[in-house]
Amino acid sequence: MPSLLCIAAAQSISAPGEVRANVQGHLSMVHEAARHGVQLLVFPELSLTGYEPSLVAGLVLDAQDAALAPLRDAARATGMALVVGAPVAPVVAGDKPAIGAWVFGADGSAALYRKRYLHPGEEQFASAGNEDVFLRTLAGQPTGLAVCADTTHPEHALAARHGGAALYACGSVISEGGYARDSSQLQGYAADLGLGVLMANHGAPTGGYVCAGRSAFWAPGGEAVVAAPGAGACLVIASRQGLAWQGRVVDVVAQ
Known part of the structure; x- marks a missing residue:
């Protein structure tokens, strides 16, 4: 029988600048996700700090920071790959911090992706990454990572696909006003790529x-498998047995 693939988006709520409190909130979602057999859990852009431009310079996090140790440990303990958002060191020393996604693997590994395409205005507090594609095997799937505005550049998703990605996973900050446009573009990548x-x-x-x-x-081919109905803390879980996808939303008590 084909093995089950189970991935999830962690729709988390961030306390502005409160890294340790946000880590605890992340852990609550990790533990709940583990109960549902999730193998890859992706958090929003800058999930560990909140999307707070004025705080970015003072909140740069390294994978070895003690504050992140509980997340590294949880990835190993649960056998789950975690993608969490944080300000990180720039590509070039002396530049403004980058907007990063730390990837903590079930094997204890840590990898870093820096947002490649900044949203207009972000250059005032952040510098861009320099990798056109960031591909890692997560939950047994070749996965291309993206952070928010990356997904508005079709060449980014196309580079992931040409690099061999089967999944395209993004942490975002999307308002009500931008949701229809951004979600349509993401669904288009599923359908077209x-x-x-x-x-x-x-x-x-x-x-x-x-x-x-x-x-x-969205499943390959463009089917909208599952979506949270609105705001609030929850897990959006998609699982595949063979070729068939199914989804569910699990509410999580915000910490």
């Missing part, structure tokens, strides 16, 4: 944005 597309959005306002929530997964 044959990618499974997982999007994790914030579950509450952050950095002045009233986030829409509505984290979602």
Whole structure:
């Protein structure tokens, strides 16, 4: 019998600048996800700090920071790959911090992706990454990572697909006003490129944005498998047995 693939978007709620508190909130979602057999859990953009431009420079996190040890340990203990958002060191020393996604593997590994395409205005507090594609095997699937505005550049998803990605996973900050446009584009990547597309959005306002929530997964071919109904803390879980996808939303008590 084909093995089960189970992935999820963590629609989390971030306390502005409170890294340790946000780590605890992340752990609550990790433990709940483990109960449902999730193998890959993706959090929103800058999930560990909130999307707070004025705080980015003072909140740069390294994978070895003690504050992140509980997440590294949880990935190993649960056998689950975690993708979490945080400000990180830039590509070039002396530049502004980058907007990063730390990948903590079930094997104890840590990898870093820096947001390749900044949203207009982000250059005031952040610098861009320099990798056109960041591909890792997560939950046994070749997975291309993206952070928010990356997904508005079709060449980014195309590079992931040409690199061999089967999944395209993004952590985002998407408002109600931008949701229809952004979700349509993501669904288009699933339909046109044959990618499974997982999007994790914030579950509450952050950095002045009233986030829409509505984290979602689209199957290869473009089927909308599952989406959160709105804002609030929850897991959006998509699982595949053979070729058939199914989804469910699990509410999580915000910490």
